[in-house]
Amino acid sequence: xxxxxxxxxxxxxxxxxxxxxxxxxxxxxxxxxxxxxxxxxxxxxxxxxxxxxxxxxxxxxxxxxxxxxxxxxxxxxxxxxxxxxxxxxxxxxxxxxxxxxxxxxxxxxxxxxxxxxxxxxxxxxxxxxxxxxxxxxxxxxxxxxxxxxxxxxxxxxxxxxxx
Numbered sequence: 001x002x003x004x005x006x007x008x009x010x011x012x013x014x015x016x017x018x019x020x021x022x023x024x025x026x027x028x029x030x031x032x033x034x035x036x037x038x039x040x041x042x043x044x045x046x047x048x049x050x051x052x053x054x055x056x057x058x059x060x061x062x063x064x065x066x067x068x069x070x071x072x073x074x075x076x077x078x079x080x081x082x083x084x085x086x087x088x089x090x091x092x093x094x095x096x097x098x099x100x101x102x103x104x105x106x107x108x109x110x111x112x113x114x115x116x117x118x119x120x121x122x123x124x125x126x127x128x129x130x131x132x133x134x135x136x137x138x139x140x141x142x143x144x145x146x147x148x149x150x151x152x153x154x155x156x157x158x159x160x161x162x163x
Contacts, residue, residue, distance in 0.1 A: 001068060001069045001100070002068075002069060003066060003067070003068055003073075003100075003101070003102050003105050004066070004067045004070075005064050005065070005066045005067075005105060005106060005109040006064065006065060006067075007062055007063065007064055007065075007113070008063050008064065008065040008075070009057070009063070010052065010053035010054060010056045010057060010063045010077075011052065011053070011054075014065055014072045015053065015063055015065060015075065017072070018065065018072060018074065018075040018092060019048065019052075019053060019075070019090065020048060021092065021094060022075070022090055022092035023044065023047060023048055023051075024039065024044060025092070026127075026130070027039040027043075027044060027047070029129055029130070030127070030129065030153065033129050053077065053090070055079045056077040056078070056079055056089075056090075058117075059117070060079060060080045060117070061077065061078055061079035061080060061117070062077070062078045062110075062113040062116075062117065063075060063076075063077045063090075064076050064077070064078075064106065064109050064110055064113060066093065066102050066105065066106045066109075068097045068100065068102060073093060073094050073096075073097040073102060074091075074092050074093035074094060074097065074102055074103075074106055075090055075091075075092055075106075076088065076089075076090060076091045076092070076106045076107065076109070076110040077089045077090040077091075077110075078110050078113045078114045078117065078119075078122075080114075080117050080118070080119060081123070083118060084118070084119060084120045084121060085119060085120075085121055085122075085123060086114035086117060086119035086121070086122050086123070086162075087122070087123050087124060088107065088110055088111075088114075088122050088123070088124040089124065091103070091106065091107065091110070091124075091133065091136075093106070098132075103136050104136070104139075104140060107136070107137075107140055108140075110122075111160075111162055114162055115162050119162055120161065120162055121159055121160065121161050121162055122142075122159065122160050122162055123145075123148055123157065123158065123159045124137065124142070124157070124158050125148070125149060125151055125154035125155075125156065125157045125158070126154065126155070126156050126158070127153055127154065127155050127156070128155045128156065134156060137158045140160070141160050142158035142159065142160045143158060143159055143160065144156060144157065144158055145157050145158060145159045
C-alpha cells in the first residue's frame with residue numbers, strides 16, 4: 001500500500017467529499033464535547049456551503065489530496081496570508097488510514113506547496129480537543145505560539161519556518 005499526494009481542484013467531487021468528512025468529524029467532536037449532541041444537519045450544510053475552499057487555488061493557495069493505494073484518503077489546504085506566510089488548513093485523514101504515515105506526508109507536501117507559493121513560514125490553528133493534530137504538529141517541528149487570528153474555535157496556534 002502506498003501514499004500519493006497531488007493538487008486537486010477544491011470543487012472536485014473528491015475534494016467535496018473529503019471536505020464534508022472533515023467538517024462532519026471536527027464539528028461533531030466539538031458539539032459532542034460542549035453540547036452533548038451531533039451537528040445539526042442544516043448547520044452542517046450551511047457551513048460547508050459557506051466555506052467551499054475557493055481560497056485554496058493558485059496563485060494564492062493549493063488543495064492537496066492524499067490517496068492511499070489509489071483511494072482518496074485525506075486532504076490538506078495551504079493559503080497565502082501575505083508574501084511570506086502561508087496557513088495550513090483542513091488537514092484530514094479518514095479514520096480507516098490513520099496511523100499509516102499519511103499525515104506526516106500530507107503536511108510535508110503542504111509545506112512544499114507553501115514554499116512553491118513563496119512562503120517562508122507556515123502557521124496554523126487548532127482546538128484543544130484535537131489532541132492528535134496537536135501531537136502531529138509538535139512532532140513535525142511546529143512550535144506553539146501566540147494567537148494569530150480571531151477564529152472563535154481556535155485554542156492553539158502554531159508556527160514553523162520553511163527553509
